[in-house]
Amino acid sequence: MDRLIARFAQEVENDIEIVTIYEKAGIQREIIQDNSFISLQEKHPSAIWFERKIYDDFGLRIIKTYDNRPLTHHERFPNISPMRKSFTDTQINEVKFKPYRYKSIKGDGVFNVSVGPIHTGIIEPGHFHFSQAGERILFLEVRHGYKYRGIEKMCEGKELDKIDTIISRISGNESIAYQIALYQIKEQALGADEVVPNIQHAILLELERLVHHFTDIGFIPNDGGFGASLTIASLMAEETKRLLETLTNSRFGFDCIGKDIELEKNREILIEYISKMDKDIAWFEDWIMDIPSLWDRLDTTGILTTEQAIHYNTIGVVARSCGLKLDRRDNEFYKQYGYKLQREKKGDVASRFKLRIKEIKNSLFIIKSMLNDFKDYSSIKHYNYEDGEYLSFVESSIGELMLYIKLKDSVIDRLFIRDPSFINWQCLHLMMTSDIIADFPLINKSCDLSYAGCDL
Amino acid sequence: MIKFWKKRIKNSILTEHLEYDKELTNIQKELKSFISKKFASSLSIRMIDSGSCNACESECNALSNPYYNLDRLGINFVASPRHADMLLVSGVNTFNMYHHLLDAYLQMPSPKYVVTLGDCPIMSQNVFDESFAIVGDVAKYLPVAYHISGCPPSPNDIIVGLLEFLKRLK
Numbered sequence: 001m002d003r004l005i006a007r008f009a010q011e012v013e014n015d016i017e018i019v020t021i022y023e024k025a026g027i028q029r030e031i032i033q034d035n036s037f038i039s040l041q042e043k044h045p046s047a048i049w050f051e052r053k054i055y056d057d058f059g060l061r062i063i064k065t066y067d068n069r070p071l072t073h074h075e076r077f078p079n080i081s082p083m084r085k086s087f088t089d090t091q092i093n094e095v096k097f098k099p100y101r102y103k104s105i106k107g108d109g110v111f112n113v114s115v116g117p118i119h120t121g122i123i124e125p126g127h128f129h130f131s132q133a134g135e136r137i138l139f140l141e142v143r144h145g146y147k148y149r150g151i152e153k154m155c156e157g158k159e160l161d162k163i164d165t166i167i168s169r170i171s172g173n174e175s176i177a178y179q180i181a182l183y184q185i186k187e188q189a190l191g192a193d194e195v196v197p198n199i200q201h202a203i204l205l206e207l208e209r210l211v212h213h214f215t216d217i218g219f220i221p222n223d224g225g226f227g228a229s230l231t232i233a234s235l236m237a238e239e240t241k242r243l244l245e246t247l248t249n250s251r252f253g254f255d256c257i258g259k260d261i262e263l264e265k266n267r268e269i270l271i272e273y274i275s276k277m278d279k280d281i282a283w284f285e286d287w288i289m290d291i292p293s294l295w296d297r298l299d300t301t302g303i304l305t306t307e308q309a310i311h312y313n314t315i316g317v318v319a320r321s322c323g324l325k326l327d328r329r330d331n332e333f334y335k336q337y338g339y340k341l342q343r344e345k346k347g348d349v350a351s352r353f354k355l356r357i358k359e360i361k362n363s364l365f366i367i368k369s370m371l372n373d374f375k376d377y378s379s380i381k382h383y384n385y386e387d388g389e390y391l392s393f394v395e396s397s398i399g400e401l402m403l404y405i406k407l408k409d410s411v412i413d414r415l416f417i418r419d420p421s422f423i424n425w426q427c428l429h430l431m432m433t434s435d436i437i438a439d440f441p442l443i444n445k446s447c448d449l450s451y452a453g454c455d456l
Numbered sequence: 457m458i459k460f461w462k463k464r465i466k467n468s469i470l471t472e473h474l475e476y477d478k479e480l481t482n483i484q485k486e487l488k489s490f491i492s493k494k495f496a497s498s499l500s501i502r503m504i505d506s507g508s509c510n511a512c513e514s515e516c517n518a519l520s521n522p523y524y525n526l527d528r529l530g531i532n533f534v535a536s537p538r539h540a541d542m543l544l545v546s547g548v549n550t551f552n553m554y555h556h557l558l559d560a561y562l563q564m565p566s567p568k569y570v571v572t573l574g575d576c577p578i579m580s581q582n583v584f585d586e587s588f589a590i591v592g593d594v595a596k597y598l599p600v601a602y603h604i605s606g607c608p609p610s611p612n613d614i615i616v617g618l619l620e621f622l623k624r625l626k
Contacts, residue, residue, distance in 0.1 A: 118504060122513050149589050153588070166583055172511030450510065
């Protein structure tokens with residue numbers, strides 16, 4: 001089955017068209033009639049959120065759907081279509097509270113548990129609605145949109161060079177990936193036939209992945225009640241953040257891509273860092289694999305089968321832990337530096353945990369071999385961007401990130417971001433069906449999806 | 457477990473091996489006495505993200521790593537607004553989230569303080585434009601006692617900022 005990558009609407013001349021992007025079939029377009037369009041939900045369950053977002057953004061009716069509730073327009077949102085060009089307000093007024101119809105299971109002894117948007121830990125806001133039979137989770141509905149900032153609308157009408165700081169701060173976990181995606185679009189808009197891979201960018205991207213993975217291998221066991229791993233792994237994450245600060249002046253690499261960053265100067269620091277991390281992660285793996293009570297908790301928890309992973313078009317760590325070969329880094333450029341696609345088979349929390357350790361080791365190896373091969377890159381100096389539609393893909397620490405920009409009269413006419421989390425959130429409820437509610441934090445953390453990137 | 461203890465003994469206490477440790481220790485000492493005076497030895501913080509990019513949250517999580525070890529100063533992040541003395545707000549104030557933010561403030565017992573974290577809660581400081589989905593500065597809706605700026609503020613900045621806030625309470 002062809003993988004659905006993204007689906008969104010945009011205004012063209014006097015019409016509205018729906019753009020659907022598939023992995024094999026590429027870009028498909030369809031002009032809207034009667035303000036309605038036919039749903040793809042039957043074939044691609046992950047189209048649901050895309051279509052609900054189209055409904056919110058443009059006010060288009062979805063035909064043949066079983067879910068037409070608003071996604072980002074919450075209870076007090078007025079009835080507006082913010083992505084239409086005619087909408088220019090920067091302030092909206094609240095309307096009367098309209099309850100959201102949660103999907104839940106009803107029955108004797110079955111009860112609902114609402115979690116969020118304010119959670120117990122220091123995490124982002126999102127809502128989880130459980131239907132419970134005792135401790136057993138029967139069903140979970142994930143509801144997001146609390147962090148909806150209207151970034152797509154904010155970028156419209158701006159020049160391509162004026163959105164770097166905003167793109168940088170969409171999701172702190174994937175900042176460098178977002179910046180690289182934008183950089184690739186700039187290169188395309190300058191007329192480059194093919195985007196030349198840049199080693200400096202690749203190294204920074206791997207460092208970002210390392211920060212994210214180190215944090216996760218600490219937090220996953222921590223949510224299973226094993227706090228010592230967080231202590232050790234947070235040290236590795238902290239050291240990586242400090243290294244990023246030395247290299248880019250920001251602990252998250254904000255606003256670094258496209259600037260003159262000379263990693264070559266810091267080669268010694270990088271080499272020292274790699275050799276220390278190589279030792280640390282080897283020790284960590286050796287230690288954590290030897291703790292049976294932890295593995296009792298992680299094994300067979302939160303299983304996503306390979307069939308489900310394909311059907312829900314999952315990407316990134318979640319897909320690779322189910323055995324799918326999906327990675328945007330799977331190309332000649334990365335392979336020459338020792339990249340190997342890492343996979344696990346079982347699709348449970350333990351697989352995602354082990355996969356992260358494998359990817360950490362591979363990332364360290366990639367950075368090490370890239371250090372011997374610095375080339376001179378000239379950053380973009382002239383700014384004559386051609387109008388047109390551009391698409392770029394980057395493998396962020398969560399998964400494949402897609403950025404679409406349409407330039408018209410030298411300004412952005414439409415910007416669409418498909419964060420990997422947006423797809424993967426939609427399959428989270430499938431992992432819960434054979435687990436108890438206490439396993440939820442563990443399963444959620446093992447996917448570690450972004451809320452900010454999903455809401456925009 | 458023997459492996460862990462071996463490493464633990466070999467590493468010893470990492471908090472004492474920072475290059476800027478002296479400065480940090482001074483700040484931390486000062487902070488500790490303030491906290492004992494003002495909040496019966498422990499300042500409880502409830503952190504709420506009203507639309508940030510997760511960098512501020514990540515830095516607050518980093519505060520509990522062995523390098524910063526905020527807990528030993530008697531400053532804790534707590535699970536509920538009902539346990540908190542201080543509401544730490546990060547991120548732009550979004551239309552969908554600000555009601556929940558106000559709810560959380562109402563749930564807190566008095567005396568209560570609001571501190572904003574990072575550049576986002578102040579629209580003139582952050583990188584975002586006015587938008588229909590953002591309702592504006594947090595200070596418009598809540599009595600903000602102090603602001604810790606930075607995008608994102610480093611863990612060290614956060615500790616220094618908390619100290620400044622407590623100094624002003626004197």
